[in-house]
Amino acid sequence: MSAGTAYQTGRKLKNRTSLMQSIRNSLTMAYRGVLKIRRTPEQLFDVTLQPIIFTLMFTYIFGGAISGDVASYLPVIIPGILVQTVITTSIVTGVQLREDMDKGVFDRFKSLPIARIAPLAGALLADTIRYTIATVLTFSMGYIMGYRPDGGFGNVVLAALLVIGCSWAISWIFAFFGVIARTASSVQGISMLVLFPLTFLSNAFVPVDTLPNWLQWFAKINPISHLITAVRDLTNSGTAGSDLVISLIGAAVIVLVFAPLTVKAYMRRT
């Protein structure tokens, strides 16, 4: 009888979730993420402090040695620091996802008739707020220190969007670690291990041709280097070249590979 009443309420039973529903569910989950950030602003500590400290520190440490003076180093370092900081921030996405998944509320998400990808996609989407904060702060620090990008404001905004978009793509990798790892701290560990070589063995801080040959080879194929070059092109000269295309393709490939992997691992996990 009660089954009957359920059907009478006009509920349509479907065993598939449509694309529209997936997007709607993901946006709701993103809204949840935003609420969470607003409730626990201390979570934003890292994205506020790191850009400020790193920008100051690296610019004054390396500025004189690499470019002769701080002012001429700024166009090199600001895009480098930007990419490094924002991508480092995306590790937190994986760590928080892991912590979140251990809580009871994820059981409820699983028992709801919603798109399976929504809890993950929503969390990742909400974290673009973190990337935006880090990006704005890094550019602001640069501006305070005397950085005046030649590309103009419009191109700086484009570069910012590029970095935020690519970080969102890369965060799927850390989300994957987050889903398969046993504890939050191990996510942090694995992610750092991946990220340190990637961000430092690049053209972020130094010109690549000062590196030994074998390292040059790695720094040149390193996707992070391409992203940094794309950002430099945009901010410093307002041009878009092959590096931009490579970065976008790379980001797309990462999402195409890791999003399904992550969702699958998430489904298998209990």
Place this chain on the structure above:
Amino acid sequence: MTNGEWAVEANGLVKLFGENRAVDGVDLKVRAGTIYGVLGPNGAGKTTTIRMLATLLRPDGGSARIFGHDVMKESQIVRQLIGVTGQYASVDESLSATENLIIFSRLLGLGRAESKRKAAELLEEFGLAEAAKRPLKNFSGGMRRRLDLAASLIAQPPLIFLDEPTTGLDPRTRNQMWDTIRRLVKTGSTVLLTTQYLDEADQLADRIAVIDRGRVVAEGTADELKASVGTSSLHLRPQKPLDIERARQIVERVLQVPSSVSPEASKITAPMDDADRVTDLLIALRESGIRLAEMSVQKPTLDEVFLTITGHGVPEEEESEAGGLAKKKEAVG
């Protein structure tokens, strides 16, 4: 159209955690519109069973249907028919009660305004309206459970799983929870609840499955289960403790059964098949001038049932099998 008679049909459900058979061939049939209690000690496999029925865990063997829909093949349909309230409140700690309910409502496809209205309505109904804006961190255990249950009811699912809904609640809050559960069933829902409390199963459930070491060891109504353990018992307490030995002789003579005396309570207890014999006994006692302070006939409590079924009363064959499974862990969260 699906079969409306059975809300849950599980056949031979199995779940392995490594070597451990956490659920070892569970059969359950729950009629729609009833409260069904799954009773068992910690680690018996209750939570694991519920998690499989609620599509949270994939069974390693057997099959289960919810209103005729297979939990594995039609999981997304099943999710549209159920509400799950877990052992640990499955709500978002960092958000407020209202925000929690709004998010769940939105996920279930309600519009913005509709979600707000639904949240307010449920908070009112569950007596949480005053605390609606506060973050959950400051909620008591009872408030969290109520919010949790409220969240399960947003879509008015025809079947609700409650995993130990009152564990850790004080008696008053427990009674409120019981009232809520009874009200749910009146509105046509089916409830499958697990509990460690015999009292709870006795109070709420239309039928009970006793589960131990991953198996259903007994099934029936509370009365059937009690009857399966055997006879009622008679409890007698004379006014004067000195009379107790004489009274006992009379009890044994009239009822023709051995009796026992609890020294501290100075109470006589004797098994009794036929309640009608009490009349004879009382007359005999009055004739010998023994005055009574207390007299009662009790059916066995579910506690006794439980001990008998899960303890020494377990049939030989199962006992030997269960020996290897002495250590068990229930999968939670």
